[in-house]
Amino acid sequence: MKNFEVLGLSQPLLNGLADMGFENPTEIQQQSIPILLKHDGDFIGLAQTGTGKTAAFGLPLLDLIDVNSREVQALILAPTRELAQQICGQMEQMSKHLGKLNVVPVFGGANIMNQIRDIRRGAQIIVATPGRLMDLMKRREVKLDALKYMVLDEADEMLNMGFKEDIDFILSKSDTGRNIWLFSATMAREIKRIVDTYMVQPEEVRINPKNIVNKNIEHQSIQLKASDKIEALRRFLDYDEDMFGVVFCRTKRDTQNVADQLNNNGYATEALHGDMSQAQRDAAMKRFRNKNLKLLIATDVAARGIDVDDITHVIHFALPDDPEFYTHRSGRTARAGKKGVSIALITRGDNRKLKFIASKLGIEFTQGEVPALEAITQKRISRWSENMIKQEINEKIDEQLVNAVQESFADVTKEEIIAKLLTKEYNSIYKRNSISDLNDRSKGRDRDDSPRRERGKRTSRGTEEGMKTYFINLGLKDDINKGALLGYVCDTTGISGAQIGRIVMDKTHSYMDIAEDVASQILTLDGKQRNGHDLRVNEHKGVVKEPARERGGRGGRGGRSGGGFKGRRDSNGGGGFKGRSNSGGSSHRGRRSDSDNSGSGNRSSRRRSDSSSGSNDSGGNRGGFKGRKW
Template sequence: MNAFKELGLEDHLVQAITDLGFETPSEVQEKTIPLLLDEDRDLVALAQTGTGKTAAFGFPMLQKIDINSRTTQGLILSPTRELCLQITNEMKLYGKHCKGLNVTAIYGGASITDQANQVKRGAQIIVATPGRMKDMISRRLVDISKIEYAVLDEADEMLNMGFFEDITEILSYTPEEKSTWLFSATMPKEVSLIAKKFMDSPTEVTVGHKNMGSKNVSHEYFVVGARDRYQALKRLADANPEIFSVIFCRTKRDTQKVAEQLIEDGYNAGALHGDLSQNQRDVVMKSFRAKQIQMLVATDVAARGIDVDDITHVINYQLPDEIEIYTHRSGRTGRAGKTGISMVIASKSEVRKIKSIERIIQKEFIKKEVPNGMEICEVQLKALASKIHDTEINQEIEPYLNDINSLFEDVTKDELIKKFFSAEFTRFFNYYKKSKDLKSQSGSTSDDNYRSDNNSARFFINIGSKDGYDWMKLKDFLRDTLQLNQDDLYKVDVKDSFAFFNTDAAHKDKVLEFFTDFKQDGRFINVEVTEKKSRDRNRGGGGGGRRSGGEGGYGGGRGRGRNDRSKGSSSGFKSESRGRRSDSDSSSSRSPRRSSDFKPSGGGDFSRARKSRR
């Protein structure tokens, strides 16, 4: 007997499962399908992305609704347009033998009139994003007052994206006696609040542990100086020739910048972030699914809903603010029973955050060294040899072989092999032979400690953790406010009511000028240069406690800008000593990827998504 038949599914659904090639139910399907078929109930299911959740709620809904009725009976809310369309397509495949079934997708970026007309034709099931669904309800283009089943798919994702009020309002238009099924990878307090407010004694199903990472994903981290972050990314890509990855950045600006750098260096890369139009998103995702893009650089919000089974690596170019977000990032790989690797490129100061993630996902990170140039050359050479060995012979070259053979008449087989592979090896060898060994930074160097004191300026700013900043949020605020690059700010040290940060000395005047009489929410933000004194002399903190002017670091509204920097002397502040800055891989050196063998086959141009940079 078919394993899905044993779960209680009817023959026409089992036939659809057979047509799709499914043989064995996943754990979440095995646990939820019998429960949902048995009786109408509320359900909370916690499982990672890629575990078959759509089928877990899709088949029970299809079996329970009345196909002969044109009334909307099922509502599925999902966080993104991509996931909405994916669920809709899968529901249609599951119900391919259900004559008269109408599953309609409602999402932004498409004609609301066309979607309303599809609903009017009798949509038993609506799959929708919260924003567009709320809009259609307000225009009275859809009626969900008689639905019997409501599904919140990727509930934590929707709430992370700020849809709490939208979901609350949408569910207020549904009947109280419906069954609500909530599927989520993690269980933050907002998800618990939704469950408490709209569900009646829900049955809870957990696959693995709450917030636990996928068992098919291994986790690695590489410690480098902040200025080596991009070089480390390129080396990780070069060390994995068959990489098919999503690279996560924390901001749209970094996402676009990293993608453009990769494209310029000859990698098949693309950007996915909120500044792209819907058409640009569609083009990038189509290229990524077709593997014309091998390295998709994305923000967390833009990447939500990406469901591609063959992703080999997730690379955290920057760690996220919330640990739950890391769980979602790593869940993009290791899907559909396949294995995957989640990598973190981290500064030394971020290692403690990795330890926190380990405790939550109950997985150990393996510390690894960034491969050096010769290791990469070896990997690339072996990959090329394997590719050539497995290449099928194109018989169309037969007419040209006589000329080619005559060219190599005086060359032995061994010499021919050496010449052939030298063409590829020499390119990588020349690129990497003078590059620095990033391993030397990974074990002992903190975030940019190798910068020279003489080329650095250290600043005091009167905002701190009491104002909601940690070092990462403050770094983002300063970078976006001052229009500096990610690596132009370093040694960010946040205290309760004030903080310190460094820039290269070349930026000192720009920083001071910008923060002259600068206000945020009606409050003056005071920035001053600290004096450089020895660590031992200032170990006691000197005037550190008094520096804030006794008003929570506000500085009493005085001493703002360059003209008043003498007020509230900075002499008590210590300035850490820094070693010499190492030379990074020369940006003028030609990337080994910049050869015709490695250029995108149509993927590089549409992934550019050119935007004006502020």
């Protein structure tokens, strides 16, 4: 493999790379740097995230900048604040032997006047997000008379994030003979439009993603129930004390929920998503970079620009729809020649998508395993024993105190003390993990819902025999249904779905039957929060009756009722309902309030028509009602 010396870089830059511990260039760096140092024209570099594109354009750019001039000579556009900051940091590290060079980051969410002040002091290179740069250009604070280079980093991602008009504005207003260097993971249609519109006979370097994506990354897939995914994360963290990774979720809400559930169980994690303030995002990234977190839980967009050393694992809590996003995600690990693991947590329904990703990217997924509780126990106890032996004795402990403790333990044998200490550590492991075998893929175990079980006889209070009933102040108004409540309880308490029976849900609260031997575990929810809502949980010893709207329906957990209802209503409506109704009547196809009694001719004739055709509701909700019944 070539080293950096043969690429034509100056000695000050080589010294900076040596300080950073870089020895051998990546493929995109090998091919791009010599061209960019000599080619006075436009350039396209196509390579996946994590292949070293920042150094591929950053090193030749630094060698070509005139450090004696205080004018803006290069603009680098990046899609997110985090990536802009990361580029600035790398540029400053690589250029520390070059002399006086100012690289100024500008982005939204920060004080624009401070950024203007930094630019006025003299900035040879500006690294910016498109929106903030456009704002500064309109204020005439960024002067482009001496601009020589315009770099578009992660160009496809900027376009995906809606910066098309901003980029067009910047490129059209900066056409002063500058060269455009465009770096992207793909040559999408919009990228091709930019090339055709603004670039002239560009040189191109294209790195085949199949030569990159699985080079240093081990790709694993683990099939399990959706409700077991949180516990799988807990077990990975319990088993591997050196784990340091990023967990990718599909939505901002999922991201926050996963982080909250892990934090509530004592794990050091942090969420990163678009609903957080910039100060919160900066604080989360600082904690992650300082390795005060074991896992960062992020969305795809929020994770752009994360370039943190020594990430050991990337975990896909939900698979992305686009194979390119899988590559972007997994590229967070195995950087700078190191090894990494990418784990996809999938349900049975994800197998087709997983095969598509594997085929598209030319990678092979091996079947991984969630660490078994027995293996976690053995490893944790072994570490605990080693740490106890290594524990230094505090010299400040008073001898009299030692004698007092020895006297209190006089009737306890050494074996008993060890067993008691071991029991405390053992219980702490089992307290936050269920005894379920998460790797059991037998029929029913890999379903997204809990396995069916035989229903017990009912007591006089309606509770199943061998179970206790608990009240939870979560209901339909809290944006939760029975399936979501079941998953939430399983994920946060360690109770399995097979140990939960009847669920009765109303607007403001719910009742849940739980097997007596594990029932007390649900009390761990009491006093916790869910989406800002303080939870209250207690045993209920009274009679629980299912709401009238749920009686007499089909069987199943919680007494789901039949009927073709596919909407929502708050009182006895008639047939043909296809929207929301708060009062009686049939055939309503929109939304009306209780006071809307006037009716129109059309509505009256429709009611008469429905009535004559036998679609009223007097016969037991059989009138073609097409909504969702609670």
